[in-house]
Amino acid sequence: MKVVLYGASGNAGQRIYEELKARGHEVTAVVRNPEKLAAGVKSKSDDLSSADRIAEIIAGADAVISAYAPPQNDTDQLIGVTERQIEAVSKAGNPRLIVVGGAGSLEVAPGVTLLESGHLPAPWVPIATSHAKALALLEASDINWTYFSPAAFFEPGERTGKYRLGSRSLIANDKGESRISMEDYAIALVDELEKPSYEKARFTIGY
Template sequence: MKVVLYGATGNSGQRILQELTNRGHEVTAVARNTSKVPSAVKAVKDDLSNVDAIASVISGADVVVSAYAPPQDNTDALVGVTERQIAAVKKTGVSRLIVVGGAGLLEVAPGVTLIASGYLPEAFLPIATSHEKALGILKGSDINWTYFSPAGFFEPGERTGKYRLGTTNLIANEKGDSRISFEDYALALADEIEKPAHERGQLSIGY
């Protein structure tokens, strides 16, 4: 499949890029700085500031994956980026947008998100709130979207090939730990691209 990957040089983006290329997908890696993109991969420089530019990059793709991470001092940049990506997807007719989301929106109890629970550290509230706004924009759109939230701890690790999926719930183990490696997240995302099961909705993951 032809996949356009935004944020291809970031923590999750690098692993997603590797997983997709290892599976033989034709990936266009998009980043603000393309020097970190492997030479064997098509790289495009774009800062997601212009709808027409985004549309030019994604035209002809089967799937767009956004692993975009906004600046820490302006997390709401994510909101504008999401709006422009949706507009570009509509303009080009690309069939699917998958967004690497956040865990703050996931429910830790029925109807209670991690944000609302009071357990989310204050330092993470700005980005979690921006993700909440971005998800609202996706829900209000008429494109085919998937918002894929990681576990509470999303970090470098191993590609174990094992994971559990949910939808709007935070996935945790019997000890209450909510974790997933970048590598297993990338594996699950590639699985979802190849066998869509969560279109127009949320998806969560953990061990």
């Protein structure tokens, strides 16, 4: 497939890029500073400030993957970026949009999200709140979107290929730990790209 990957130089983005390439997909990495990417990487420069520019970049793609991460001191930039991505996807002929999401909007009890539970550490509340707003924008849109929430702890680690998937509830192990490596997350994301099960829906992953 022809895939446009935003945020390809980030922690999650790098691993998604590697997984896509390993499976033979044609990937265009989109970052602010392409000179920071390895030699030979097909890339374009964009700061996600213009829906028209995004539409121009993604024209002809089968899918767009957004691993965009907003600045920690202004997480609500994610909301404007999501609005522009939705507009751009519509303008570009509706390629599929897969978003690297957050865990805060996952349920930890019936009808109670992690964000609402009071158990989320205070430093994580702003980004979790912004992600929840971005998810609401996708749910209200007419595009073909997928929102992929990681586990609560989402860090570089091992590529094991062993994990569990779910839909709306936080996945935790028998010790109550909710974790996933970025490497295993990338496997599941590319699996979903190749064999869709969650179009116009959100899903999640954990050990």
